[in-house]
Amino acid sequence: MNLLTTVFEIVAPVFLLAGIGFAWVKLGFEYRLEFVTRLGITLALPSLVFVALMQTNIPSGDLTVFTLASIAIHVALAAVFWVFVRISGLEKRTYLAPLIFGNTGNLGLPLCIFAFGQAGLGYAVIFLAVTVLLSFTYGIYLVAGQGAFGKAVREPMVWATLLGAVFLWRDWETPLFLTNTLDLLGQMAIPLMLITLGVAVARLTTKKLRQAIWISGLKLMVCFVLGWVLAEVFNLEPIAFGVLVLQASTPVAVTSYLLAERFKADADAVAGLVMVSTALSVAALPIILAVIL
Secondary structure, rough: OHHHHHHHHHHHHHHHHHHHHHHHHHHHOOOOOOHHHHHHHHHHHHHHHHHHHHHOOOOHHHHHHHHHHHHHHHHHHHHHHHHHHHHHHHHHHHHHHHOEOHHHHHHHHHHHHHHHHHHHHHHHHHHHHHHHHHHHHHHHHHOOOOOOOHHHHOOOHHHHHHHHHHHHHOOOOOOHHHHHHHHHHHHHHHHHHHHHHHHHHHHOOEEEEEEHHHHHHHHHHHHHHHHHHHOOOOOOOHHHHHHHHHHHHHOHHHHHHHHHHHHHOOOOHHHHHHHHHHHHHHHHHHHHHHHHH
16 A cells, blocks of 8 residues: 555656646647747756756766666667567658657656655656757657757757766856756756646647557557666666666657657657557556556
8 A cells, every 4th residue: 555655646746737738728728838848948957957967966887877778778779669660661750769769858757756856866867868869869860861960969958968967077066046046947847847748748639549559558568678677787776777667668758749740750640659658658657666666
């Protein structure tokens, strides 16, 4: 009973906030998705990432091992799903990036914070940083075939990650007034991202739900198994182990839909993956948490 209570206390705030965003749209209230998303990815989330990296107390050796594990899981997922897409005959431009990259920001960060506290946030930010760097380079290349590097260097998240890593490495700190300002900006990132996730899902439509169901189920199973195996291979300590498995198991990110729409891939198919995998995560992530806690 205590485990069930703990899991409920972790996942309930996450899905309730996403539910608020979903209900907000269904009730007909205005929500300027483009503005809020830009505010989040330009100010709030980079501030959260920078401060979390700068203030992390995780030993540098553990962070190095976890970073290598985070890179390894993305490489492993890319290899497995490349084979899957090739064998199944699905279009690589449409399906490969959504299968590799999960919603490690909107959903993964808050879950890791509630489940593992400040130490979990440090590891979750590292995983998110790897996801961002790879999705805005290799991910864009998969969908568009060009312009990936130029896009990456214009992303505030990329620079926040690199600066945070430098401050962590050199053991530097910003002046207190600036740290407090960035901390306040970062505090709005989690609720903002969760509510925006609910809004985005509420606005998505698709005609390819049947296909999305089995592909989403396959993605969840493969990501969970590979996350667990690599966490064992890298011999991660319990919190890092849990974060790696949880982040690897997150559903398809809304950004995958936005990229598919922007670069003329099959956005309808990706919308189906986002919707179904997010709905599936409502049931699956509490079970995963119960296993790893």
